[in-house]
Amino acid sequence: MTTETAGPLGASDSGPTSTGSRTTLILGIVTLFALGVLVLFGLILSPAEENQSDAVRIMYVHVPSATLSYVGCFLTAIGSAVFLWRKSRWWDLVAYASAEVAALFTAFTLVTGMLWGRPTWGVFWVWDARLTSEAMLMLLLLGYLAVRGIAADYEVRAKRAAIVGLLLVPNVFIVRQSVQWWRTLHQTPTLSLSGAEIQGLMLFSLFTGFIAITLSFIWMVIHRFRVAWLEEQVDAEGLDTAIADRRAEGVVS
Amino acid sequence: MELTPRTGPDSEGGDDAVSVVRGKRRVSLPAMALLVAVVAIGGFVMVNALGSATTFYRNADEAVAQRESLGVKRFRLQGTVVPGTIAQTGEGVTFEISYNGVPITVHHVGDPPEMFKENQTVLLEGHFDADGTNAYDSDLMIVKHSEVYKEKEQERLKEAEVNGQVPVTTMRSGS
Numbered sequence: 001m002t003t004e005t006a007g008p009l010g011a012s013d014s015g016p017t018s019t020g021s022r023t024t025l026i027l028g029i030v031t032l033f034a035l036g037v038l039v040l041f042g043l044i045l046s047p048a049e050e051n052q053s054d055a056v057r058i059m060y061v062h063v064p065s066a067t068l069s070y071v072g073c074f075l076t077a078i079g080s081a082v083f084l085w086r087k088s089r090w091w092d093l094v095a096y097a098s099a100e101v102a103a104l105f106t107a108f109t110l111v112t113g114m115l116w117g118r119p120t121w122g123v124f125w126v127w128d129a130r131l132t133s134e135a136m137l138m139l140l141l142l143g144y145l146a147v148r149g150i151a152a153d154y155e156v157r158a159k160r161a162a163i164v165g166l167l168l169v170p171n172v173f174i175v176r177q178s179v180q181w182w183r184t185l186h187q188t189p190t191l192s193l194s195g196a197e198i199q200g201l202m203l204f205s206l207f208t209g210f211i212a213i214t215l216s217f218i219w220m221v222i223h224r225f226r227v228a229w230l231e232e233q234v235d236a237e238g239l240d241t242a243i244a245d246r247r248a249e250g251v252v253s
Numbered sequence: 254m255e256l257t258p259r260t261g262p263d264s265e266g267g268d269d270a271v272s273v274v275r276g277k278r279r280v281s282l283p284a285m286a287l288l289v290a291v292v293a294i295g296g297f298v299m300v301n302a303l304g305s306a307t308t309f310y311r312n313a314d315e316a317v318a319q320r321e322s323l324g325v326k327r328f329r330l331q332g333t334v335v336p337g338t339i340a341q342t343g344e345g346v347t348f349e350i351s352y353n354g355v356p357i358t359v360h361h362v363g364d365p366p367e368m369f370k371e372n373q374t375v376l377l378e379g380h381f382d383a384d385g386t387n388a389y390d391s392d393l394m395i396v397k398h399s400e401v402y403k404e405k406e407q408e409r410l411k412e413a414e415v416n417g418q419v420p421v422t423t424m425r426s427g428s
Binding site: 047048049050051052053056059119120121122123126128129132135136139140142143146147149150151182183184185187188189190197198199200201202 | 281284285287288291292294295298299309310331365366367368369373376393394395396397398399400401402403404405
């Protein structure tokens, strides 16, 4: 399928013509390999922690997925800003794809956080500033997806969603700073510019977590974007056909 | 994709009919319901956030300083478990916590979390005892953990170097 039938907004954009490509196939294989390495180091080779024992292993997926959910929110905000500025359908769909993956990663962060909290803190959930602001981020992402789901003209929908998309950035900032600004149960960051409070194989396991989760994020956003792009092409093509049909009927009657 | 019926009352011209419908805002019921639900839950979360985030807990020294005004009001208390003070009771455990050198005796009802031990920072939910002393009755204990992670084995090796033998005791308190 080609992109000659791109809609009124995206006529100048070029996009994917299929959901797969050789490059992303290789990316997918590398991602699976990285996830395998993460399992090896996270569950087998890395040692138990002094206080937390084996519960610490949840960190190797919890921290990277939280970080990548922030990245997803930033990408959505960038896509939203470029859409509002240039009316680029390509960037709007980047924002959309990224928001959906960010929502998935935020949900994963919440679930792994709760599973980590129970054996260490003794509770699944408390309403401290970090957990509460993270819950708000999840709701904002769901709000973004809900706004997109409200049936309206493409440009109207995308514009509404883009405004919600821009709100993600302050929310991410609040989540990130919550442990510094307020008293929280959640601990402060382990990795910072001044150094890491984690060493050796545990640090390396966290590193493999970042690699594997980052690759997964990239793979998911690219594929979600392609599906969204192709859906829009089908929609636009369907509309063109319908208009052509009506024109033809109009001529006959 | 939704489009107009081909023989509708206002389908005079093909182009016009299509563009009118495209521009019209149709808000579907499930989407509206979802939006309302999200806003409602968001409001609930916001209220919880503003209500408890700023003073999520009081440190032991602050709680003692505010002893009068706190009365038997429920609040969260933070402190570090003082070594040698943990004792099992019939209904739970009693111990001392301290923060900035100010101690509070805690009577906790219920099983403490697995990571509860000496020198651990804990968050407690409960209130000061009704008898007017600085004793604190707690019914929920949450163990805080720091952002510092240390390998278990490495610690044992370090101790082994200091003591000249591998320690046989586990890290967890058995009291």
